[in-house]
Amino acid sequence: MKHILLSILFACLGFSCGGNTVQAPYSYAVAETPWNEALGNHRAVLTVAAPADAVRLSFDWRRPDKEVEDRCFLIIDAETGDTIPNIQRLRVDNEQCELLFGPVSRKGTYFFYYLPYRVQEGWGNYHRGYYPKEDAPDRQWLSATSSASSAGQFPEATIARVESRTQFDSFFPMEVTASAGEKEQYRQANPGRFLVFPEDRSFPVRMKTNVPYKWLQGQDRSLFKGAAMPNEYYAFQLGIWAGNQELKSITYETSGLKSGNNVIPAEAITCFNINGVNPLGKPFTKKVSVAPDAVQPLWFGVDLKADQPGGTYKGVIVVSDETGYAVPVDIELKVSGKMLADRGDNELWRHSRLRWLNSTRGISDKPTEGYTDMSLSDNRISCLGRTVSLDMQTALPTSVDSWGHELLASPVRFIIRTSSGEKKLNGTVDLTGQSEGKMSGSWKAEDDDLTLTCNGTMEFDGWINYVYSVTPKKDLQIEDIRLEIPMKSEAAPYFMGLGLPGQETPANYSGGWETQGKTVHDYAVSIPTSKSTSWLWPFDSFWCGSEKAGIHCELRGASYTGPLLNLYRPAYPESWYNNGKGGFRINRSGNRTTATAYSGERTLKAGENLTFDFALLITPVKKVNSHSQFTDRYYHNGGAPTPGQENLDAGIKIINVHHANALNPFINYPFITADKIKDFVDEWHGKGCKVKLYYTIRELTNVVPEIWALRSLGDEILQGGNGGGFPWCREHYVTDYTPQWYQHLEDQQLGVAADASVLTATGDSRWYNYYVEGLAWLVEHTGIDGLYLDDVAFGRDMLKRMRHAMEEVKPGCIIDLHSNTGFSRGPATQYAEYFPYVDKVWFGESFMYDEMSPANWLVEVSGIPFGLMGDMLHGGGNKWLGMQYGMTVRQPWLTEGVSCDPRYIWRLWDDFGIMDAQMIGFWEKNPAVTTSDKEVKVTAYVNKGKTLLSIGNYSGAKKEVKLNIDWKQLGLNPSSVRMQAPAVTDFQEAQEFTPADLIPVDPKHGWLIIVSEI
Template identity: 55%
Template structure:
């Protein structure tokens, strides 16, 4: 295993007299000890403060702490803070604390502005995600749901985050600032950890299980089938899944679509979440009678049907015009827990049994990891090879890789690309925010097709067919190279690894290696705007090749590169924001 911490995590209570000398845990009680979960509670104290705690550890690497401090007599608190000392060699990258995915800075300070309730620090070998919580909403911080910061940690704006680097340690600190507690007053501090990566990367699936995703026309043509697609995402707003988050109207049409795809050897995943709900929902009036438990409130407006029937106290959301039937008009569901989740979970089993779906395509959902666990449990029981991929728009979720980290143990792939500006992103930002790799997942590109050259450094292409801002992105030429090279049999060694066997002499030009017995594919990507001439440094022993007996060939790839031949010691010109795919193998 990989040791993440340089020292133990510390929860520190500091009064105006100094750091409180909290006693060792006493009255330890095992509250639950079951498969996959263990919960313990304890008590500690000082002369002025009584401390009680509950810790939950789960099998997926999730750890939750709730610590309550109670004033035995009036006490002036200077600060209550959490200190997480990580090893410098592991603390390479981070996200959160007011930062997009980046290399860990020497120092960083942030407050609770914006959707900042969590952060992650680590690398591809190990890392730690930390979320600060209270008794409110714990789902992703979407534009639709903007809860106040946790009161205990925020402390009326006095709290915040810090990063400190010194010696062998990078310390992440969440502090709450000064406050007074009167005798008998108490306050609870809650946070959660997730140890990463959450699973081993399934590289073969990334290169073999290719996606077809065409919202309004979801049925692939014969020419599409020949590209090697294996999975079809059935979006809403089409003939087979017309109504958002309610796949129970066009049941016959959906089943016919799924059956047809299965006959062609394809899996089908459907768009189905609970963030908003269509006006076609059969149970709409029953749900309306429950007040704001399930349907969220708001100023009303939107499509005429909503105004005429719901009148007021609703929040209009998705609208879809249909030429042959009444439009699909949705309203936003209430955040937080509701009995509709039980309906949703049970309906997944129904959809598998009666329609034959092979999983879900999730698009910026509002439930939390507890629901993901229940969903995965249903899938594993009813159809163990079901797939979940998670899509998000960074303009909507404000940093999806941070917001959804605790979902990662239960999903199979990420698609965090919408609104990303790939050509403005650093290599670290790509790795942390888009690729999924530090967490044990992989992903695909999205917005305007991404960047086909830089994407290959992370094993990513767009999906077929994908149009964004009227730009049609075509992954097929790169997929054809994957097939010719049989990339799924290769060992992927990213530029972020210390032992990557091929490097360049320029900081902005990275190389990822796909190594096989007797031949190697290298992906070169230039993150700078300027063309650069680079020299390769090659560990021939690691590749198992003799430099005097090899050839370096760049095959012709449409819209990617012209055919070219190189010598291992050539200077290779790499255009700004572009790259090369070069095969190194023995000469014929």
């Protein structure tokens, strides 16, 4: 099976598994057995005819990588393993390597390693690099060789073959470069603004600034021949080699292909580099330019029908530039054989999945599972649990009711202020679109100074988007343009965002888009700070409310989507940011708490359009499902995804399969091991467990079969950068990439030494389309039950698409979302727009649980105010305080020095029946139980005839507290109850209490006490 996978993988990566099929300057091969990785991925096998003090090597190595002269050289005797002590470099550049080496004590075979590197085991970011250059040769030997050199007395080493350590490492054939002289000679014989080289999908064009040696060896450039099957999505390339002038706009024309009376129409042929469909489902045409002397492949796809008649289809593709210079290429595609049922998708070498780049799957406004159709009555729009009333003259909310709780103290206002005062701009809202999942409207008003238009939408998940356009009729001095959201203070006890952690709403607060120096968030995260340390925190969104109702507001820009993560830092929206003049204010006065986003003064030129985009999300987005929280227990073990019987006995129901293990080795590309994943899923479905998969977008492994096609799209999918990282990336990508996750693969998965990823792009990247189509494929072909998302950066539209795509295939799929607060700078704020589409959060990496206030726990970690629940992570969390929110760690989350096995608490859950209990948190307006000390909180889990009390001391001092119990809420008679703290391993020893007792509570600790009828 492994050999089959190797053949599939490396065929699609551009290698020939059946021997050398391309003319080359040397014999190229793959080592029968991979040598020590530290020696590097490449070597020349040398033959020395006789012993000598010095041997000369002339190696026409034709290298594509950079800084070849700075690498370490090693020459080793193949039989003895001895290292040749002296190497004198005569010429070392990308084209040639000329050396003297010696002394050589015997004739025979020698290995020349020219890219050895430091192997870095484990994971993270690769930072070790290549070994430094070898030591200078011995002076006496050098003196002797200098004398011999003048007499021309050196024997020559011959090159038996050039080897790569594995197929995956090979430069052959598409990275064996033509020399400058060969290129010049070929150009003189073949003049033109550019040349076109047809190329099979088996040999993806890899190099951007070098021409393959293969291309200049008599290849027929006028004809491409291919073989396909009915229903196949057939891919091939046309490689463009620019002349000495930049090509500013490459395009193509075709009238299709014909075989007798049968046709493959032009519409069935697409060039992915030029034509596409963006993640919103809108077609686009892309401008392709090529620098002088550079290479640009054009990847084409041919969409063959299921009943495509057999035959040889012929036609022409004409490639032209902006001057009209054109190069025709004849195309012959032989169609034969049986219908290819899967379009070719199960055979990765076919590149048929490139069509996924233009997929529109999942784009729909239909409500996803768990949500209801929207309704419109007069000026009121309703969705699940929430109703928004609109002022039909301003288009803004006058009332926001969330699950029966009114949030607004007065209408929301969008204010434009000039020296003449506030503009009074009233218009009429026109309904422009209405469906079961989306309501749209437009609004327009004007005066002598300006025109103001607005397009607004509200969707089934409670998300509302306003896009205002301000267009002055004359030059206009603006004092401020701002958004005011006035909320009832009783409805807004908590706040988060604008640089603040989850906390009680401050009486007054102001800030800009960035704050330098020590931040108020520091106490909640494990990022050390000092007066000399400066951190930047995004200020694009905030949330204000309670666990009953709240409003999340995100300030957006015309091209902005998704969370502001440290890997993805889109430009701040110019309208709100206004070169740093924009900012935020919170004012809490009496029964009114007003959040204001202002943009500051500016001058607008006549006719200049300025867009203010903001989105509101009404929370909670759904009802908390505590039954699922206490029964759907997670097994999450990155390196060992297979649970044991002890895990099953503990009640685990959901298995998260992370990446970087034998089952899912390559980050964000699980397709290569899909068969193994399917077998795993089938096995655990048989044991009553669901299986979810780590599969996201943020970074992408180097083992992706289509990686070279993706590189050909410029920075659309793979973000540019300064390069570096793992040697494989330096040797093959060479330039224009940003290295990311690195995982050394101990067992050399599929012949690959490491999973070395690069950063992907955001925004209009068609990788989003591929990702959604791939998700549906995974659900259908492997049977997975959903996704584990780890700090991703796409917008809410993607979450909605993903939900739709999964539900088309398999209703009931689940998503949990993980984030590191040091990474996303406040995940609950940054990811709020995701919450309608996720089932559980796992916020807690880098959180310092013992330093967090109850408000911070509730708002920023628990998920409860948003209709979700969560688990703990960093350092095992705090098992006593976590129970206040129904949280434990995941199994088997064990941290050195910290006992955090949740199975003992889970056993108590089962014995008590917590999954059937009503959770009454200490944060409720009328909690069931309070204590005599405000720093000691109680959450009650009320069951019929018994209640489980979670008592937590958030202070740093030991407390003794008396419980104040609302017996009516518990449904118990205080005169006939037993209060027992059962023994729970690593949590508490057994103890009895009475309602009148003072209960001792250690700092940052607590109790689980069952109050039951006698």
